[in-house]
Amino acid sequence: MTKPDRVLGVGLVGVGWVAAQHLQAFQSNPQARIVALCGRNEARARARLSKAGVSVPDARFTTRYRDLLNAPDIDIISIATPNHLHADQAVAAARAGKHLLLEKPTGLDHAELKRIRDAVARSGIRTIVSFELHYNPYLRFAKWLREEGWLGRLVFARFQYLSRVTDWYSGWSWVRTTRSGRSHLLAAGCHAVDALRWCTGLEVMELSAFHTKITRGYQWPTSIVVNLTMDSGRKTAPVLAQLTSSTDLQLPYTFGVEMMGDRASLRDDLILWNDSPVDLAALRRACPFDDVTFHKATTATGAPAIRIETVMPGSADVAHHPFQGEVDELVTCILEDRDTHLNVLDADRTMRVCLAADRSAARGGRPVRV
Numbered sequence: 001m002t003k004p005d006r007v008l009g010v011g012l013v014g015v016g017w018v019a020a021q022h023l024q025a026f027q028s029n030p031q032a033r034i035v036a037l038c039g040r041n042e043a044r045a046r047a048r049l050s051k052a053g054v055s056v057p058d059a060r061f062t063t064r065y066r067d068l069l070n071a072p073d074i075d076i077i078s079i080a081t082p083n084h085l086h087a088d089q090a091v092a093a094a095r096a097g098k099h100l101l102l103e104k105p106t107g108l109d110h111a112e113l114k115r116i117r118d119a120v121a122r123s124g125i126r127t128i129v130s131f132e133l134h135y136n137p138y139l140r141f142a143k144w145l146r147e148e149g150w151l152g153r154l155v156f157a158r159f160q161y162l163s164r165v166t167d168w169y170s171g172w173s174w175v176r177t178t179r180s181g182r183s184h185l186l187a188a189g190c191h192a193v194d195a196l197r198w199c200t201g202l203e204v205m206e207l208s209a210f211h212t213k214i215t216r217g218y219q220w221p222t223s224i225v226v227n228l229t230m231d232s233g234r235k236t237a238p239v240l241a242q243l244t245s246s247t248d249l250q251l252p253y254t255f256g257v258e259m260m261g262d263r264a265s266l267r268d269d270l271i272l273w274n275d276s277p278v279d280l281a282a283l284r285r286a287c288p289f290d291d292v293t294f295h296k297a298t299t300a301t302g303a304p305a306i307r308i309e310t311v312m313p314g315s316a317d318v319a320h321h322p323f324q325g326e327v328d329e330l331v332t333c334i335l336e337d338r339d340t341h342l343n344v345l346d347a348d349r350t351m352r353v354c355l356a357a358d359r360s361a362a363r364g365g366r367p368v369r370v
């Protein structure tokens with residue numbers, strides 16, 4: 001379908017670390033134009049952008065969010081503020097008829113999630129939520145590999161979000177608080193919950209979680225481990241899964257991905273098997289992605305394997321995150337009047353898993369149905 005020849009005006013609120021990446025991605029999209037920024041202090045906001053190598057001299061600046069809501073030349077509002085501001089700002093944007101790029105977490109509790117859902121449903125706006133790892137070449141490949149049956153019937157999945165965030169982070173003053181950061185899953189590990197749902201294509205049925213608090217400075221527990229059952233959609237046993245989200249570990253940033261089927265397993269950059277080898281030549285022929293290549297490999301114990309080479313989700317730095325794909329999908333969907341695949345309703349399911357896990361952990365691991 002050819003896209004209508006229209007340029008969408010963008011206003012952004014919350015000019016901080018991630019905002020620079022949103023702005024760069026909108027600047028690289030020929031059908032978007034950044035017209036306004038909203039923050040608490042213009043000099044500080046522009047200095048932050050300049051430090052990140054981003055310049056938007058033509059964008060006007062306001063300290064009042066309502067100026068974005070009332071501006072006729074703004075079609076999209078990009079919300080990149082601390083977590084506790086997302087729900088009110090998203091609801092107001094939806095009521096004003098502005099399409100939304102909303103940072104995760106969308107809402108911090110069920111009431112906020114409902115308000116966002118209702119406002120978006122009433123307004124009919126298009127939305128996208130920043131689970132931008134959907135555009136990461138490795139995760140996109142992992143989803144394809146499972147969908148196309150290379151792993152066989154999925155039996156177990158384990159996803160991990162391990163990232164040491166302390167006072168180096170620009171958002172440290174708010175993220176460490178219960179009011180805004182709220183929990184490790186809501187503030188950070190929701191990326192792993194989202195990836196678990198997206199890559200497996202399954203929804204969570206029930207879970208049980210434990211958490212602990214180790215890293216100083218946080219008002220909330222800094223590690224959580226979650227056991228989950230996922231609805232396989234068949235009469236067979238549910239798929240088992242496990243999630244870990246932590247800031248406590250002495251590790252470089254780790255986004256762990258494991259999906260184990262009855263034919264083969266994917267463990268990070270390795271494809272492994274026990275019985276029938278995965279046919280490397282056939283995999284090379286079938287794989288639709290130019291940016292993914294494969295090599296014969298052996299494990300440390302000498303077992304044969306296939307090594308995947310592509311861009312891994314291996315960095316906490318937002319400059320490494322694929323926001324371009326997210327922004328391009330939003331702009332295309334607005335122009336073609338259709339929903340994005342990563343809209344607030346889909347993100348809502350991820351958020352509800354996070355809230356259920358936090359509730360289970362707060363009750364000492366009591367099982368919670370999602």
Ligand SMILES: NC(=O)c1ccc[n+]([C@@H]2O[C@H](COP(=O)([O-])OP(=O)(O)OC[C@H]3O[C@@H](n4cnc5c(N)ncnc54)[C@H](OP(=O)(O)O)[C@@H]3O)[C@@H](O)[C@H]2O)c1
Binds near residue numbers: 044130
């Ligand atoms: N999807 C991803 O991969 C990803 C990565 C990082 C962050 N995020 C999300 O993006 C959002 C922003 O994170 P960030 O890392 O960009 O944080 P940040 O660097 O702290 O930026 C947030 C900006 O919001 C503004 N702000 C408005 N009201 C504020 C308040 N009451 N307290 C503090 N700041 C306020 C601040 O600018 P002024 O002082 O100029 O008002 C600040 O620079 C968060 O929701 C976070 O979860 C997502």
